[in-house]
Amino acid sequence: MKAAPQAQQRLIDLQELDSSLDRLAHRRRTLPELAEIERLNARRAELRDQIVAAETELGDLEREQRKAEQDVDQVRTRADRDRKRLDSGTVTSAKDLASLQAEIESLGRRQSDLEEVVLEIMERREEAEARVNALRAEADGSASELAALTERLNAEQSKIDEEAGLTTTARTGVAKDVPDDLVALYEKLRGQFGGVGAAVLYRGSCQGCHLALNTVDLNRIRAAADDDVLRCEECRRILVRTAESGL
Structure with a gap:
């Protein structure tokens, strides 16, 4: 040739x-913002899963607490009814009175146990609410960070694209001489x-x-x-x- x-x-x-x-x-493909955005998107996907799991747990605990509180109310209502019978004087048999007194005491112990259960569930619910709030806060923060990263990435890519455009124009002129x-x-x-x-x-x-x-x-x-x-x-x-x- x-x-x-x-x-x-x-x-x-x-x-x-x-x-x-x-x-x-190569610079455009390897901008650090790209790796950061990929990492952040992966974390945001994890957060979405964790939030769903935490909210599901919180919902389960709320239902469990309502059920436990209903059990407490039922025992309290029955105990109140028995006390009224005891105080009314309608029960005169010593045996029946002893049996009624024993049942009231048993219901008192049962109510105390159930209230402990409610308190334990409430503590777990508070912990679950704290986890949900923390995860949501992190998700909100990651959204802001992602927006800032994307803006910075777009600016860097625009600069590279502008330089590439000028270089391509120069290349076209040089290629005509070959x-x-x-x-x-x-x-x-x-x-x-x-x-x-x-x-x-x-x-x-x-x-x-x-x-x-x-x-x-x-x-x-x-x-x-x-x-x-x-x-x-x-x-x-x-x-x-x-x-x-x-x-």
């Missing part, structure tokens, strides 16, 4: 612009070799693979015409000669 030395030099300019675009694309067949070869090699399709020969070394060329290859390059498009024998990238090639 043949191309004017000036066109080959412009190929290096094209490579530099493409490398800049690659770096910008023959189509040379651009096609360059693009093919870029795809094969990690985004670098052309490299400068600097002081006897290829700047694509950073290996020093041997004497035979250097002599071959010295003998080549100025418009010959050369390839590195090691990495097969397009090799562009400059005043500092060491020839």
